[in-house]
Amino acid sequence: MHSFGYRANALLTFAVTILALMCAMASVSDNFNSPSPTSKVQVLNINWFQKQPNGNDEVSMTLNISADLQSLFTWNTKQVFVFLAAEYETPKNALNQISLWDGIIPSKEHAKFWIHTSNKYRFIDQGSNLRGKEFNLTLHWHVMPKTGKMFADKIVMSGYRLPQEYR
Protein backbone atom coordinates (compact mmCIF):
# COMPACT_ATOMS: atom_id res chain seq x y z
CA MET A 1 0.00 0.00 0.00
CA HIS A 2 2.75 2.48 0.90
CA SER A 3 4.89 1.79 -2.11
CA PHE A 4 6.74 4.42 -4.11
CA GLY A 5 4.23 4.23 -6.94
CA TYR A 6 1.31 4.72 -4.61
CA ARG A 7 2.84 7.79 -3.02
CA ALA A 8 3.88 9.29 -6.37
CA ASN A 9 0.35 8.79 -7.64
CA ALA A 10 -1.17 10.46 -4.57
CA LEU A 11 1.22 13.40 -4.85
CA LEU A 12 0.54 13.86 -8.57
CA THR A 13 -3.23 13.69 -8.09
CA PHE A 14 -3.07 16.22 -5.28
CA ALA A 15 -0.85 18.61 -7.27
CA VAL A 16 -3.10 18.46 -10.34
CA THR A 17 -6.20 19.02 -8.21
CA ILE A 18 -4.68 22.07 -6.52
CA LEU A 19 -3.54 23.46 -9.89
CA ALA A 20 -7.00 23.00 -11.39
CA LEU A 21 -8.58 24.66 -8.36
CA MET A 22 -6.21 27.63 -8.62
CA CYS A 23 -6.97 28.04 -12.33
CA ALA A 24 -10.70 27.95 -11.59
CA MET A 25 -10.32 30.53 -8.81
CA ALA A 26 -8.26 32.83 -11.04
CA SER A 27 -10.99 32.64 -13.67
CA VAL A 28 -13.76 33.27 -11.14
CA SER A 29 -11.89 36.28 -9.71
CA ASP A 30 -12.28 38.04 -13.08
CA ASN A 31 -15.99 38.43 -12.34
CA PHE A 32 -15.28 40.84 -9.50
CA ASN A 33 -13.79 43.37 -11.89
CA SER A 34 -16.35 45.88 -13.15
CA PRO A 35 -14.60 47.75 -15.96
CA SER A 36 -15.52 51.22 -17.21
CA PRO A 37 -13.74 51.69 -20.54
CA THR A 38 -14.19 54.81 -22.66
CA SER A 39 -13.66 55.44 -26.34
CA LYS A 40 -14.01 58.15 -28.96
CA VAL A 41 -13.78 57.74 -32.74
CA GLN A 42 -13.71 60.40 -35.44
CA VAL A 43 -13.99 59.86 -39.17
CA LEU A 44 -11.44 62.40 -40.39
CA ASN A 45 -11.74 61.84 -44.11
CA ILE A 46 -13.40 59.70 -46.77
CA ASN A 47 -10.37 58.88 -48.90
CA TRP A 48 -12.35 57.40 -51.72
CA PHE A 49 -15.78 55.93 -52.27
CA GLN A 50 -16.68 53.92 -55.34
CA LYS A 51 -18.67 51.11 -56.88
CA GLN A 52 -16.59 48.08 -57.80
CA PRO A 53 -17.07 46.54 -61.26
CA ASN A 54 -19.00 43.66 -59.60
CA GLY A 55 -21.54 46.10 -58.17
CA ASN A 56 -20.41 46.28 -54.54
CA ASP A 57 -19.76 49.63 -52.88
CA GLU A 58 -16.36 50.14 -51.32
CA VAL A 59 -15.19 52.99 -49.16
CA SER A 60 -11.85 53.93 -47.68
CA MET A 61 -11.72 56.26 -44.70
CA THR A 62 -9.25 57.77 -42.28
CA LEU A 63 -10.08 57.25 -38.63
CA ASN A 64 -8.91 58.68 -35.37
CA ILE A 65 -9.49 56.20 -32.57
CA SER A 66 -8.82 56.96 -28.93
CA ALA A 67 -9.74 54.65 -26.07
CA ASP A 68 -8.95 53.95 -22.46
CA LEU A 69 -9.24 50.23 -21.73
CA GLN A 70 -7.03 50.11 -18.66
CA SER A 71 -9.87 49.04 -16.37
CA LEU A 72 -10.27 45.78 -18.34
CA PHE A 73 -6.97 44.44 -17.09
CA THR A 74 -6.85 42.15 -14.07
CA TRP A 75 -4.10 39.86 -12.82
CA ASN A 76 -5.53 37.03 -14.94
CA THR A 77 -5.50 39.02 -18.20
CA LYS A 78 -3.06 37.88 -20.86
CA GLN A 79 -4.11 40.38 -23.48
CA VAL A 80 -7.03 42.36 -24.78
CA PHE A 81 -7.99 42.12 -28.42
CA VAL A 82 -9.70 45.31 -29.54
CA PHE A 83 -11.36 46.09 -32.85
CA LEU A 84 -13.50 48.75 -34.40
CA ALA A 85 -16.39 47.58 -36.57
CA ALA A 86 -18.76 49.45 -38.83
CA GLU A 87 -22.29 48.18 -38.30
CA TYR A 88 -25.28 48.99 -40.47
CA GLU A 89 -28.50 47.62 -41.91
CA THR A 90 -29.38 47.20 -45.55
CA PRO A 91 -32.61 46.04 -47.23
CA LYS A 92 -30.97 42.67 -47.93
CA ASN A 93 -29.09 42.18 -44.66
CA ALA A 94 -30.46 42.72 -41.18
CA LEU A 95 -26.94 43.20 -39.89
CA ASN A 96 -23.60 43.94 -41.50
CA GLN A 97 -20.50 44.02 -39.32
CA ILE A 98 -17.24 44.97 -40.94
CA SER A 99 -14.07 45.13 -38.94
CA LEU A 100 -12.12 48.24 -39.93
CA TRP A 101 -9.20 48.14 -37.53
CA ASP A 102 -7.97 45.81 -34.83
CA GLY A 103 -5.11 45.58 -32.39
CA ILE A 104 -3.71 43.52 -29.57
CA ILE A 105 -3.06 45.23 -26.25
CA PRO A 106 -0.45 43.22 -24.36
CA SER A 107 -0.49 45.07 -21.05
CA LYS A 108 -2.21 47.72 -18.98
CA GLU A 109 0.45 50.31 -19.83
CA HIS A 110 -0.58 50.18 -23.48
CA ALA A 111 -4.31 50.21 -22.80
CA LYS A 112 -4.75 53.98 -23.11
CA PHE A 113 -4.06 54.69 -26.75
CA TRP A 114 -4.65 57.03 -29.62
CA ILE A 115 -4.27 56.01 -33.21
CA HIS A 116 -4.64 57.72 -36.55
CA THR A 117 -5.20 55.18 -39.30
CA SER A 118 -7.01 54.37 -42.49
CA ASN A 119 -9.14 51.22 -42.45
CA LYS A 120 -7.00 48.08 -42.20
CA TYR A 121 -9.63 45.76 -43.73
CA ARG A 122 -11.62 46.65 -46.82
CA PHE A 123 -14.99 48.22 -46.16
CA ILE A 124 -17.05 46.50 -48.88
CA ASP A 125 -20.83 46.17 -48.84
CA GLN A 126 -22.74 43.20 -50.20
CA GLY A 127 -24.43 45.25 -52.90
CA SER A 128 -24.68 48.96 -53.53
CA ASN A 129 -26.24 50.43 -50.43
CA LEU A 130 -23.58 52.66 -48.95
CA ARG A 131 -24.45 56.07 -50.45
CA GLY A 132 -25.84 58.26 -47.67
CA LYS A 133 -25.86 55.23 -45.35
CA GLU A 134 -26.00 55.91 -41.64
CA PHE A 135 -23.79 53.53 -39.66
CA ASN A 136 -22.55 52.81 -36.16
CA LEU A 137 -18.93 52.47 -35.21
CA THR A 138 -18.61 49.92 -32.44
CA LEU A 139 -15.50 49.36 -30.40
CA HIS A 140 -15.45 45.70 -29.38
CA TRP A 141 -13.00 44.09 -27.00
CA HIS A 142 -12.22 40.52 -26.19
CA VAL A 143 -10.39 39.88 -22.94
CA MET A 144 -8.19 36.80 -23.23
CA PRO A 145 -7.32 35.39 -19.81
CA LYS A 146 -4.19 33.58 -18.71
CA THR A 147 -6.60 30.79 -17.96
CA GLY A 148 -10.36 30.37 -17.82
CA LYS A 149 -13.33 32.17 -19.27
CA MET A 150 -13.02 34.82 -21.98
CA PHE A 151 -14.95 38.07 -21.74
CA ALA A 152 -16.23 40.34 -24.48
CA ASP A 153 -18.11 43.61 -24.57
CA LYS A 154 -18.48 46.74 -26.70
CA ILE A 155 -19.19 50.45 -26.89
CA VAL A 156 -21.57 51.53 -29.65
CA MET A 157 -21.01 54.97 -31.14
CA SER A 158 -23.75 56.09 -33.50
CA GLY A 159 -24.42 59.00 -35.80
CA TYR A 160 -21.90 58.46 -38.59
CA ARG A 161 -22.99 58.89 -42.18
CA LEU A 162 -21.37 58.15 -45.54
CA PRO A 163 -21.49 60.76 -48.33
CA GLN A 164 -24.36 60.84 -50.84
CA GLU A 165 -22.08 60.64 -53.88
CA TYR A 166 -19.11 58.48 -54.94
CA ARG A 167 -15.83 60.29 -54.88
Next chain:
Amino acid sequence: MGWIGETVDSIKSLQIRHVLSQAVSLGMIVTSALIIWKALMCATGSESPVVVVLSGSMEPGFKRGDILFLHMSKEPIRAGEIVVFNVDGREIPIVHRVIKVHEREDTGEVEVLTKGDNNYGDDRLLYAQGQLWLQRHHIMGRAVGFLPYVGWVTIIMTEKPIIKYILIGALGLLVITSKD
Protein backbone atom coordinates in the same frame (compact mmCIF):
# COMPACT_ATOMS: atom_id res chain seq x y z
CA MET B 1 15.74 -9.19 -11.60
CA GLY B 2 13.66 -9.67 -8.47
CA TRP B 3 11.09 -7.22 -9.76
CA ILE B 4 10.56 -9.15 -12.99
CA GLY B 5 10.34 -12.42 -11.07
CA GLU B 6 7.70 -10.97 -8.80
CA THR B 7 5.76 -9.65 -11.76
CA VAL B 8 5.78 -13.05 -13.46
CA ASP B 9 4.69 -14.66 -10.20
CA SER B 10 1.87 -12.22 -9.78
CA ILE B 11 0.67 -12.83 -13.32
CA LYS B 12 0.82 -16.59 -12.69
CA SER B 13 -1.08 -16.31 -9.45
CA LEU B 14 -4.02 -14.50 -11.05
CA GLN B 15 -7.35 -16.05 -10.52
CA ILE B 16 -10.33 -15.87 -12.79
CA ARG B 17 -12.33 -13.82 -10.30
CA HIS B 18 -9.51 -11.32 -9.97
CA VAL B 19 -9.10 -10.97 -13.73
CA LEU B 20 -12.81 -10.43 -14.13
CA SER B 21 -12.98 -7.72 -11.48
CA GLN B 22 -10.07 -5.94 -13.09
CA ALA B 23 -11.68 -6.14 -16.52
CA VAL B 24 -14.85 -4.68 -15.04
CA SER B 25 -13.01 -1.80 -13.36
CA LEU B 26 -11.10 -1.08 -16.57
CA GLY B 27 -14.42 -1.04 -18.42
CA MET B 28 -15.80 1.34 -15.82
CA ILE B 29 -12.95 3.78 -16.42
CA VAL B 30 -13.39 3.67 -20.19
CA THR B 31 -17.17 4.02 -20.08
CA SER B 32 -17.13 6.85 -17.54
CA ALA B 33 -14.69 8.76 -19.76
CA LEU B 34 -17.08 8.19 -22.66
CA ILE B 35 -20.03 9.33 -20.54
CA ILE B 36 -18.24 12.54 -19.58
CA TRP B 37 -17.35 13.29 -23.20
CA LYS B 38 -20.89 12.64 -24.45
CA ALA B 39 -22.38 14.68 -21.58
CA LEU B 40 -20.08 17.56 -22.54
CA MET B 41 -21.26 17.23 -26.14
CA CYS B 42 -24.87 17.54 -24.97
CA ALA B 43 -24.15 20.43 -22.61
CA THR B 44 -22.16 22.49 -25.09
CA GLY B 45 -24.04 21.55 -28.25
CA SER B 46 -20.77 21.17 -30.08
CA GLU B 47 -19.61 17.95 -31.69
CA SER B 48 -16.16 18.39 -30.16
CA PRO B 49 -16.42 20.36 -26.89
CA VAL B 50 -12.66 20.61 -26.41
CA VAL B 51 -10.09 21.35 -29.11
CA VAL B 52 -6.32 21.64 -29.06
CA VAL B 53 -4.72 24.59 -30.84
CA LEU B 54 -2.35 23.20 -33.46
CA SER B 55 -0.99 26.29 -35.20
CA GLY B 56 0.41 29.65 -34.20
CA SER B 57 -2.05 31.67 -36.26
CA MET B 58 -3.79 33.08 -33.17
CA GLU B 59 -0.63 33.99 -31.25
CA PRO B 60 -0.05 35.56 -28.83
CA GLY B 61 -3.59 34.79 -27.65
CA PHE B 62 -3.55 31.07 -28.26
CA LYS B 63 -0.33 29.17 -28.63
CA ARG B 64 0.24 25.69 -29.97
CA GLY B 65 -0.74 23.17 -27.31
CA ASP B 66 -3.37 25.30 -25.59
CA ILE B 67 -6.85 23.91 -25.02
CA LEU B 68 -10.07 25.68 -25.97
CA PHE B 69 -13.53 24.91 -24.65
CA LEU B 70 -16.21 25.28 -27.28
CA HIS B 71 -19.84 26.17 -27.02
CA MET B 72 -22.40 26.06 -29.80
CA SER B 73 -25.61 27.87 -29.01
CA LYS B 74 -28.47 29.08 -31.17
CA GLU B 75 -27.26 32.65 -30.72
CA PRO B 76 -26.20 34.35 -33.93
CA ILE B 77 -22.52 34.62 -34.78
CA ARG B 78 -21.05 38.08 -34.37
CA ALA B 79 -17.83 39.80 -35.31
CA GLY B 80 -14.99 39.32 -32.85
CA GLU B 81 -15.97 35.83 -31.74
CA ILE B 82 -13.39 33.11 -32.05
CA VAL B 83 -14.95 30.24 -33.96
CA VAL B 84 -13.81 26.76 -34.90
CA PHE B 85 -14.73 25.87 -38.45
CA ASN B 86 -14.33 23.11 -40.98
CA VAL B 87 -13.55 23.93 -44.57
CA ASP B 88 -14.66 21.51 -47.30
CA GLY B 89 -11.66 19.48 -48.38
CA ARG B 90 -9.67 20.03 -45.18
CA GLU B 91 -9.67 17.52 -42.36
CA ILE B 92 -8.33 19.63 -39.53
CA PRO B 93 -10.65 22.30 -38.11
CA ILE B 94 -9.35 25.86 -37.86
CA VAL B 95 -9.66 28.26 -34.90
CA HIS B 96 -9.85 31.89 -36.07
CA ARG B 97 -11.61 35.15 -35.31
CA VAL B 98 -14.65 36.48 -37.17
CA ILE B 99 -13.95 39.88 -38.74
CA LYS B 100 -16.95 40.38 -41.03
CA VAL B 101 -20.58 39.33 -40.67
CA HIS B 102 -23.47 39.70 -43.09
CA GLU B 103 -26.80 38.43 -41.79
CA ARG B 104 -29.73 38.04 -44.19
CA GLU B 105 -32.91 39.93 -43.45
CA ASP B 106 -35.32 37.21 -44.69
CA THR B 107 -33.69 33.88 -43.82
CA GLY B 108 -31.41 34.91 -40.96
CA GLU B 109 -28.52 33.06 -42.59
CA VAL B 110 -25.09 34.45 -41.89
CA GLU B 111 -22.05 34.84 -44.09
CA VAL B 112 -18.86 35.41 -42.15
CA LEU B 113 -15.22 36.03 -42.91
CA THR B 114 -12.49 34.95 -40.50
CA LYS B 115 -8.86 35.82 -39.89
CA GLY B 116 -6.15 34.58 -37.57
CA ASP B 117 -4.91 37.32 -35.23
CA ASN B 118 -1.32 36.53 -36.15
CA ASN B 119 -1.94 36.20 -39.90
CA TYR B 120 -1.42 39.09 -42.26
CA GLY B 121 -4.44 38.53 -44.47
CA ASP B 122 -7.91 37.09 -44.09
CA ASP B 123 -8.79 33.42 -44.52
CA ARG B 124 -10.11 33.41 -48.10
CA LEU B 125 -6.92 31.64 -49.16
CA LEU B 126 -7.66 28.83 -46.69
CA TYR B 127 -11.24 28.36 -47.81
CA ALA B 128 -12.23 26.01 -50.62
CA GLN B 129 -11.55 27.22 -54.15
CA GLY B 130 -13.87 30.13 -54.96
CA GLN B 131 -15.43 30.22 -51.51
CA LEU B 132 -15.78 33.77 -50.23
CA TRP B 133 -17.75 33.30 -47.02
CA LEU B 134 -18.29 30.75 -44.27
CA GLN B 135 -21.85 29.69 -43.55
CA ARG B 136 -23.39 28.48 -40.33
CA HIS B 137 -22.92 24.80 -41.20
CA HIS B 138 -19.15 25.21 -41.49
CA ILE B 139 -18.89 26.39 -37.89
CA MET B 140 -18.46 23.79 -35.14
CA GLY B 141 -18.50 26.10 -32.16
CA ARG B 142 -17.21 29.26 -30.59
CA ALA B 143 -14.42 29.36 -28.06
CA VAL B 144 -15.55 30.38 -24.57
CA GLY B 145 -12.76 29.18 -22.29
CA PHE B 146 -9.06 28.64 -22.37
CA LEU B 147 -6.52 26.42 -20.62
CA PRO B 148 -2.82 26.73 -21.45
CA TYR B 149 -0.32 23.94 -22.25
CA VAL B 150 -2.54 20.94 -21.46
CA GLY B 151 -2.99 20.10 -25.15
CA TRP B 152 0.70 19.25 -25.49
CA VAL B 153 -0.14 15.77 -24.19
CA THR B 154 -2.24 15.00 -27.25
CA ILE B 155 0.15 16.73 -29.65
CA ILE B 156 3.06 14.62 -28.40
CA MET B 157 0.97 11.46 -28.55
CA THR B 158 -0.16 12.03 -32.13
CA GLU B 159 3.26 13.05 -33.38
CA LYS B 160 5.24 10.40 -31.49
CA PRO B 161 2.94 7.35 -31.39
CA ILE B 162 5.68 5.28 -29.72
CA ILE B 163 5.19 7.30 -26.52
CA LYS B 164 1.49 6.51 -26.63
CA TYR B 165 2.17 2.77 -26.89
CA ILE B 166 4.74 2.86 -24.09
CA LEU B 167 2.27 4.72 -21.87
CA ILE B 168 -0.61 2.37 -22.64
CA GLY B 169 1.67 -0.64 -22.12
CA ALA B 170 2.94 0.63 -18.78
CA LEU B 171 -0.57 1.39 -17.57
CA GLY B 172 -1.78 -2.02 -18.70
CA LEU B 173 1.07 -3.73 -16.87
CA LEU B 174 0.31 -1.71 -13.75
CA VAL B 175 -3.33 -2.77 -13.87
CA ILE B 176 -2.41 -6.43 -14.32
CA THR B 177 0.20 -6.55 -11.58
CA SER B 178 -1.47 -4.34 -8.98
CA LYS B 179 -2.61 -6.17 -5.84
CA ASP B 180 -5.40 -4.25 -4.17
